[in-house]
Amino acid sequence: MSPFLDALLLSAGYNAALVTVGAALLGIAAGATGTFLFLAKRALVSDAVAHATLPGVGLAFIAMVAMGGDGRSLPGLLAGSAASAWAGLLAIEWITRRTRLKEDAAIGAVLGVFFGLGVVLLTVVQTMGAGRQAGLEEFLLGATAGMLFADGVTIAAGGALALAAAWALRRPMTLVAFDRDYAAARGYDVRRVDLAMMALVMGVTVIGLKLVGLILIVALLIVPPVAARFWTERAGGVVWIAGAIGGASGYIGAAASAAAPDLPTGPIIVLVAAGIFALSLLFAPARGVAAAGARHRRFQRRVHRRQGLLALAHGDAIREPYTLRLLTREGLIRPDGVPTAAGRAQAAKVARDERRWAVARELFRDADLAGRHAGLTPIETIFTADEIAEIDRRLGGPAPAGGA
């Protein structure tokens, strides 16, 4: 665990530290950018963009070698990948606008075909210049091992740049993601905002290519926003939290990968993000599964308690085991089912409230009342004392509990 700790504390060497910081910046940028894509319900477009970078990588390598270069210069390869990713995006838009094929089919077609073309170009590269290992396969799954200082700088600078762009464009992108017509009415050029968003996605993809790999970079764009959505109901909040989750995944994942250099970096980062997602799904306070379960149980308890007390008030026998357990535990009935003094008092109150509600519904013919779980909510939390007095006046004198 010690090498992992070293990497986490950025003390596993200068390059490793740079890569780890770069991965964190990239993660933040990807999480924030992906949020807009997720809110616009177009998350999987990024999958096609990512796969569409492969032919560009191959072509850029071939072009650079043809011009007498080394072919492995990262900025050159990234420029090529950006160009082909852009071509892929245009192809998706062209197919969905011009033909009756739907966006999902267009995404899948572009993804598969561009990747196939990329594989063809990779085999061409492999046969160029006898025995030269271009290492382009690293772009599939990402690798930090053997990363140069300049590569680390490229990633860190690119991540910071993408983050700044996402910050600058956050308002128009949020608006367009939620309500295109409203955004258009406010004077934004929706199509250009769309293009800017896609350019940002493409930028993150291209920067993450070396680190995470083109097959899994899409996870950094999708998983953090989806996880962040569990923690807040506000779009701005999702952006921040998604950025934080993405940054943490990148940081921890890259550190773990620095400690275990023979494992590909991309899958580790993605699994860290997936772990955070699983925790969010289960334990987020409002939208999480555990919270929803607790809410459900609380509601169930209130319904059972009330039904049980009403039964006591009417003198009916309770047979439902959960209700019996609940009332016994609260000391409202004895184990043999006979109500205690406290139980009779509570039953009388519930029965009285029930009658009050009936009158209240007559008095205030108000649709609003119907939505308030009439009966489950104590009546005094909704009406003022004066109103309740008025209700009681119409109700007549108190009736004894027990149905007599």
Add this chain to the structure above:
Amino acid sequence: MGAEFVQISLTPILIGIFAAVACALPGNFLILRRQALIGDAISHVVLPGIVVAFLVTGTVAALPMLIGAAGAALLAVVLIEAVRRLGRIEPGAAMGVVFTTLFAAGVLLLERTDTASVHLDVQHALMGNLESLVWLEATGWRSLMDPAALAALPEELGRIAVVCAAMIVLTAVFWRWLTITTFDEAFARALGIPAAAVGLGLVIAAAVAAVAAFEAVGSIIVIAMFICPPAAARLMTERLDRQVLWSVAFAALSAVLGYVLAGYGPLWLGARHAVSAAGMIATVSGVILALACLYGPHRARVGAGRDAG
């Protein structure tokens, strides 16, 4: 076109055709149901399924692999549904979360497992290796009559042929159910057709096709085979039965043309090495789709305005 062709090219071409057709058949329905990206998800989770099957059984035999991949596809579908319902997340994002996670887990498992002794590595899993499926025992066309040589055919050929035949039979047998559930699910339920089961069956069939084709063409190019031929076919006709026939024709054409271009194209251009056949098959299917988008007789949307649907 003599002995060398039979030895080197015949079996890869046949495997390519069978794989393309086996994927195109379920692809037709996935596209019409707007579930094209289920194909994307399935083809990504095939990898973890196969790795787990290998870890459990220790072999790369066909049946455990098929079961593992089908199981992974099923698991993926269940997880996607769970994320969608429990988290109230839109389907595309739920899909993206699930399949990238499973894929990442599969890659890590594979990297940590000693698979040096068997033919299982990440790069082949992603890109396929159609060229390696040769029939060296053949001495010429006459070998097709020679039981000893036939016994040495690459076993992938038999496997994908069986899967392809199964896809054809399943499509024919369930034709009525498939069409009705695809176009009008409520009507299908009113007729007493188990629509949910048909949908799940389609996904599992796609997973089986994906894993059978995956050995030959890799897990990502499979996506092109699921989507491109049916999408191109969709632009050629208004009738589903003709669309399926078109898609089969396009699939077979992509396989043959792709293999030939990859194997012989570079030689015609003066290069000395062939390029990836699987990649070229995907590229050809993409070219066919592009041509269909440009010239297909039924390419335009009819009826509703430009932005509908």
